[in-house]
Amino acid sequence: MRKSTRRKPSRGDGGRERFDDFLPHLIARLAYQLHLDLVEKLRQEGINATRWRILAVLAMGDGITVNEITARAMLQQSALSRALMKMEQERYLRRVSGVGDGRYVEVFLTDKGRALFNTLNIVVRRRQDRLLQGFSQPERQAALRLMRRLGRNMAG
Amino acid sequence: MRKSTRRKPSRGDGGRERFDDFLPHLIARLAYQLHLDLVEKLRQEGINATRWRILAVLAMGDGITVNEITARAMLQQSALSRALMKMEQERYLRRVSGVGDGRYVEVFLTDKGRALFNTLNIVVRRRQDRLLQGFSQPERQAALRLMRRLGRNMAG
DNA sequence: AAGAGATATATGAAAATGCATATGATAACC
């Protein structure tokens, strides 16, 4: 067979639809890039993104219920339930049956959990620097404002 | 037990860490909100987000390889490989073994697949309106520019 | 043209996820 007949398939017709001007897609793509970056950083520390989110939410203020973690950590309740069980076994956190209302379970970081958070936090915060490289302080503020505004639009 | 002792657990100490000013988290949260919204819209049409992304990427320009879809649709290659197989069985798309290079597989939408895309696209595009409600035209442009800029920072 | 290396896709097995529902506990109502 002649060499010239071998080729990598082309990229189609050039596209009658575009994504570059479709904001939800840009956001999904950016979040995905950030996620991959996060997963890789965490992998080196032997932890996955789900656990990191749980640690981070608890570090933000523990003694909260499973339900509250669900909302803040962007996880399904069932996934969270299982993750918490394992993390409790490994002594990263404690679960206490609700003091006044037995339906609730309060979750607390242990010292071990808090130490792990502190270690990871250093690594993870660098991601923000990369994301915002070349941004002036006002531009950073504008970025935060925009995200909050978009978030409100979707929440409302 | 006295009623006053029953209570919903409080929200902890108020938070020594915060997320509201941590841009990667805001982005992840926003993307998650959008994702949930997308999943629900698609569910009514009997399709999941993975398949929607594949359809959308192909509608943007088909005749591309599995690898190219992987990058654009934010999926793992193995997951994509399986999804494509099922979608081919259901006649949403065709896979053609590379014309010049047998390693490649070129993927094309069928008429059925294109029709499905068109139906869903109408529904999905409305999400952008909700996201950008209350934004002036310049603000919309600024939002797009910001996202592209952040994306470049993460890609580079 | 045979072998080594590179590239693209597929697949087996394990883990994670999502969905529906079960369990356990409290609150509300009559």
Next chain:
DNA sequence: GGTTATCATATGCATTTTCATATATCTCTT
């Protein structure tokens, strides 16, 4: 006070994803 409704959490099961690796095809070298 006992039944029903409500809420938080756990769990069974099916599906999906991920990781590692296999398979197939091509390229390059000699």
